[in-house]
Amino acid sequence: MKPSGRILWVDDNPDRKKRASQLEEATGIQVQFVSVQGKNMQEELPTIRDNPQPSLVIIDHVLNDTTSPEWVRLGSSLAGLFRETWTGCPVFGITAAGNLGGIDFERYAYDELIDYDMFSAYVQYIPNVIDGFRKCGRVVNIDEWISLLKPPKDEVDRIKACMPHETKTDLEKSGFANRAYRWFRHRFYMMPGFLYDRDWVATFAGVRKDAIGKYLRHFGGARYNGIFDDPDHPRWWKAKLYQLVYAKWRKGEAPGRVTQEVATQVLHVTKKDQSACYACKEDWPDTIAYVDESDTATREQMHLRCTVAHPLYRYEPMFEEMRVMR
Numbered sequence: 001m002k003p004s005g006r007i008l009w010v011d012d013n014p015d016r017k018k019r020a021s022q023l024e025e026a027t028g029i030q031v032q033f034v035s036v037q038g039k040n041m042q043e044e045l046p047t048i049r050d051n052p053q054p055s056l057v058i059i060d061h062v063l064n065d066t067t068s069p070e071w072v073r074l075g076s077s078l079a080g081l082f083r084e085t086w087t088g089c090p091v092f093g094i095t096a097a098g099n100l101g102g103i104d105f106e107r108y109a110y111d112e113l114i115d116y117d118m119f120s121a122y123v124q125y126i127p128n129v130i131d132g133f134r135k136c137g138r139v140v141n142i143d144e145w146i147s148l149l150k151p152p153k154d155e156v157d158r159i160k161a162c163m164p165h166e167t168k169t170d171l172e173k174s175g176f177a178n179r180a181y182r183w184f185r186h187r188f189y190m191m192p193g194f195l196y197d198r199d200w201v202a203t204f205a206g207v208r209k210d211a212i213g214k215y216l217r218h219f220g221g222a223r224y225n226g227i228f229d230d231p232d233h234p235r236w237w238k239a240k241l242y243q244l245v246y247a248k249w250r251k252g253e254a255p256g257r258v259t260q261e262v263a264t265q266v267l268h269v270t271k272k273d274q275s276a277c278y279a280c281k282e283d284w285p286d287t288i289a290y291v292d293e294s295d296t297a298t299r300e301q302m303h304l305r306c307t308v309a310h311p312l313y314r315y316e317p318m319f320e321e322m323r324v325m326r
Contacts, residue, residue: 004029005030005055005130006052006055007020007024007029007030007054007055007130008032008054008056008058009034009058010036010048010057010060010075010078011033011035011058011094012063012066013035013037013060013065014037016033016060016116017033017035019119020033027123027124027127029126029130032054036063036068037066039067039068041063041066041068041073041078042068042072049081049082053087054089055089055130056089056091056092056129056130057082057091058093059078059091060095061076061093061106062095075110076093076107076109076110077109079091083178087174088175088176088177090111090112090133090181091109092110092111092112092114092122094113094114095113095114095115096116096117111129111178111181111185121232125230125233128227128228128229129181129228132177132181132228133177135227136180136181137177139171140171140172142160142168142169142171145171149184149226150225150226152237152240154239155237158194159194162316162317163183164183166179167183181228185228187316189228191316191320192238192319192320193238193318194238194239195235195237196235196241197233197235198213198234199288199301200288200320201216201219201236202275203260203285203287203288203301204259204263205245205267205269206259206260206269206274206284207263207264207273207275208275208276209275209301211272211273214273218244218266219236219244221240222240222244223235223236223237224237245263246262249262258284259286260275260284261283277303278300278302278306279303279307280303282303284303287301287302287303287307287320288300288301288320289306289307289310289323290323290325292324292325293312302323304323306325307323307324308323308324308326309321309322309323311324
């Protein structure tokens with residue numbers, strides 16, 4: 001079935017129309033590309049906003065190649081105006097990689113700010129965002145919303161407990177879908193805790209990060225497939241990972257063994273694929289930590305004992321603590 005809806009793309013670079021056409025072809029969703037090159041956005045806005053509500057807005061963050069007043073040369077200024085007109089519509093900003101470093105609080109005007117060079121990673125995700133916003137608009141209570149995550153039964157109360165007040169109340173008010181999405185995307189999905197990314201799955205399983213692809217088939221039952229699932233950045237339920245591994249472990253043999261050792265035996269992980277701590281080189285690292293406190297620091301598999309709490313991150317209850325190598 002062809003997906004329904006319409007994506008509105010506003011940009012002052014007409015060359016991006018080709019990328020918009022590729023998005024339409026890949027998703028089957030109509031993309032209306034509006035070039036505002038050489039135009040006054042203040043004059044164009046009434047015409048754009050007079051259209052029916054789109055399923056998603058994509059807007060260039062920097063609209064320099066226009067005759068617009070200064071206040072409408074940033075997509076972040078326009079994002080709020082679009083939301084006033086189209087309640088509950090997701091708004092994505094897009095910008096050249098060179099601009100990202102200078103963007104600070106303006107990024108919070110968008111539900112997502114995309115590096116144009118990385119746009120291809122969002123193509124398969126965008127239909128799930130559109131579908132997720134529609135589902136958010138139909139829920140009537142927080143339990144119904146949490147059910148869209150398809151969580152393990154034992155995790156429901158913990159998820160509810162860690163949600164901010166504004167995300168689990170006022171579901172009937174405008175903007176709930178945007179609030180829910182931002183908490184989901186920037187906390188629940190991106191921060192390790194309830195869900196693990198590939199690197200955390202590897203660490204859980206006692207496998208090197210670059211070798212985990214060989215063993216992911218064993219964890220199909222733990223794969224996240226709820227609302228706002230991101231195909232290019234998959235996640236796995238931590239609770240289900242434990243269930244899958246220990247369900248296959250011989251009864252009575254787990255005590256005294258670390259999870260990584262149990263998992264490698266259950267999965268028949270080869271010696272060359274087993275993980276080692278980046279800091280001390282010994283077996284079974286059990287966390288992911290930054291190698292230093294710099295902005296460009298990489299994250300590696302380490303033992304908890306070889307790390308300390310990262311001073312630049314606040315601890316979030318029920319999520320993994322951000323740590324740095326001693």
